[in-house]
Amino acid sequence: MDSRHYIKKWRCNVRDPMLTKRVGEVEEETLDDRISRIPDALLVQILSLLPTKDAVASCVLSKRWRYLWNSIYNFHLAGNSYFNNVENFVSLVNHVLTHSTCSKIKKFQLDLPYNPKYKFDSNIEQWISFSVERKVENVVLCSCDEDVDCELPLSICTCSSLITLDWSCCAIDKESVIEWKSFMSLKLDYIFIDNDDIAKILSGCPALETLELCAFDGFRRLEITSSNLKRLTLDRYWWFYGRADEPLVIIAPHLQHLEFLGDFEYLKCRLVNVSSLVSARLTLNCTCVTEIAGADEVDGCADYHQDFRKLVLDYFQKLSNATELTIGRWLAEVCFHVKRPYSLFDFFSDES
Amino acid sequence: MVKLKSNDDKEFEVEEAAVIQSEMIKNMIEDGCATSVIPLPNIDSKTLIKVIEYLNKHINMGKAAETGEEDDLKEFDEQFVNMGWEELFDVIMAANYLNIHELMELCCQSAADRLKNKSVRAVREMLKITNDLTEEEEQEIINDAPWAFEGPEIDDTVN
Known part of the structure; x- marks a missing residue:
């Protein structure tokens, strides 16, 4: 069955002046006829929205479907069910990449199966460079193994087609150069990067609009000078290598939306310049010093809490121009402990 | 208002703001080719009614975010695609012909959610x-990959 034959036939029908005669026929068409009439490109579009494994399995449906999946342009290689059988996952991915005829990949997502015995380093490098060669726009790498760093392969660091990147357990080679010209959105999960790394990333993607860092540590200075970067999310501070009391300083005069989410432990985020903020969502919570494992013995925690109170007061001052503010329970509790009269806090008291 | 005519000769009047979500019709209007009735020779009235229902609901979609109607739209979309395979493929073909990007995606x-x-065996039955393929050919293809x-997630039911 040649699908092109059907497309051609369909197109002829469009121009058929006797079309009205065909009405009854059209109404009685079966599902089988309908699918025959659907151009390959539309079936490929549907296959591209499936987990890639399902798309591959479609090759056995019938002769027409045999090679359809080879043209898919989204890849979702989900390894979640392969943790006992990593070799099969590797075979699946290699099979997919060998047979793919796609010249422009829209989305390339790898969910690595959790298996502490298997190192994916060389696979990742090979798979990612496949996607880079095919001008990938969106890359997602999920890894459940927090003990293994997935270094950004060199090929992706200068991938000019890249628009979004979502990479977990990320490590960045000190020597690598980052150059993402059309890059819009970056999400890094479980990441330890220092001040130089974050500065390198920011200067390497001048068009960046959204930056999201989850389970982060390392850097203590986040200076965003680009006026394109409008949205910053910091989600959970993750204590990587011992405790460092130094606060994280945020200088972002063009930033419009700011989010602090989840557990920040003892990390103090100091807002130095966020004068363009329109909205802020602060649902973070911090831990009392007496509850931090590994902290020095302390007599009391009054001073510690006083420091956070000052920090929160400072947030409200810095955010006074924002039109939308959402605060979480921890921040509200800190507010209610503030004794000095302050109109904003009175408002919160009334609400409760 | 723009007049559309289905292949079974039924005419429908649609607001211009709604109908220009179709890139094809938008181009026709811009080129001045939409002065009278626009014939749509490969869309039947039943499918066209569905497409117009979608276009009318998604009018001014950009404003939905501001007015908090996003959830309403999402609910509409969920209900909208609650249709049989035949009808779904008819709408896909119509959306493709009219070039209505969002409707195509939806x-x-x-379709992908149902096949996931x-x-x-289940896909063959559903579609x-x-x-x-001969049994030998089928086995050969399976042996190749x-x-x-196989896998615990594979679902053999057809609903």
Whole structure:
């Protein structure tokens, strides 16, 4: 069955002046006829929205479907069910990449199966460079193994087609150069990067609009000078290598939306310049010093809490121009402990 | 108002703001080719009614975010794709012809959601695909990539 034959036939029908005669026929068409009439490109579009494994399995449906999946342009290689059988996952991915005829990949997502015995380093490098060669726009790498760093392969660091990147357990080679010209959105999960790394990333993607860092540590200075970067999310501070009391300083005069989410432990985020903020969502919570494992013995925690109170007061001052503010329970509790009269806090008291 | 005519000769009046979500009709209007009735020779009235329902609901979609109607739209979309395979493919073909990007995405996603994790047998039954491969050919294809056909997530039901 040649699908092109059907497309051609369909197109002829469009121009058929006797079309009205065909009405009854059209109404009685079966599902089988309908699918025959659907151009390959539309079936490929549907296959591209499936987990890639399902798309591959479609090759056995019938002769027409045999090679359809080879043209898919989204890849979702989900390894979640392969943790006992990593070799099969590797075979699946290699099979997919060998047979793919796609010249422009829209989305390339790898969910690595959790298996502490298997190192994916060389696979990742090979798979990612496949996607880079095919001008990938969106890359997602999920890894459940927090003990293994997935270094950004060199090929992706200068991938000019890249628009979004979502990479977990990320490590960045000190020597690598980052150059993402059309890059819009970056999400890094479980990441330890220092001040130089974050500065390198920011200067390497001048068009960046959204930056999201989850389970982060390392850097203590986040200076965003680009006026394109409008949205910053910091989600959970993750204590990587011992405790460092130094606060994280945020200088972002063009930033419009700011989010602090989840557990920040003892990390103090100091807002130095966020004068363009329109909205802020602060649902973070911090831990009392007496509850931090590994902290020095302390007599009391009054001073510690006083420091956070000052920090929160400072947030409200810095955010006074924002039109939308959402605060979480921890921040509200800190507010209610503030004794000095302050109109904003009175408002919160009334609400409760 | 713009007049559309289905292939079974029924005419429908649609607001211009709604109908220009179709890139094809938008181009026709811009080129001044939409002065009278626009004939749509490969869309029947039943499908066209569905498409117009979608276009009318998604009018001024950009404003939905501001007015908090996003959830309402999402609910509408969910209800909208609640249709049989025949009808879904008709809407996909119509959306493709009219070049309505969002409607294409919505319907293709619905098709993919229904097929996700389904066994080969289930997909054949759902889409009424006649298997024209011989048993030998089928086995050969499976042997080429056996791990694509096994796994705990595979669902053999047809609903």
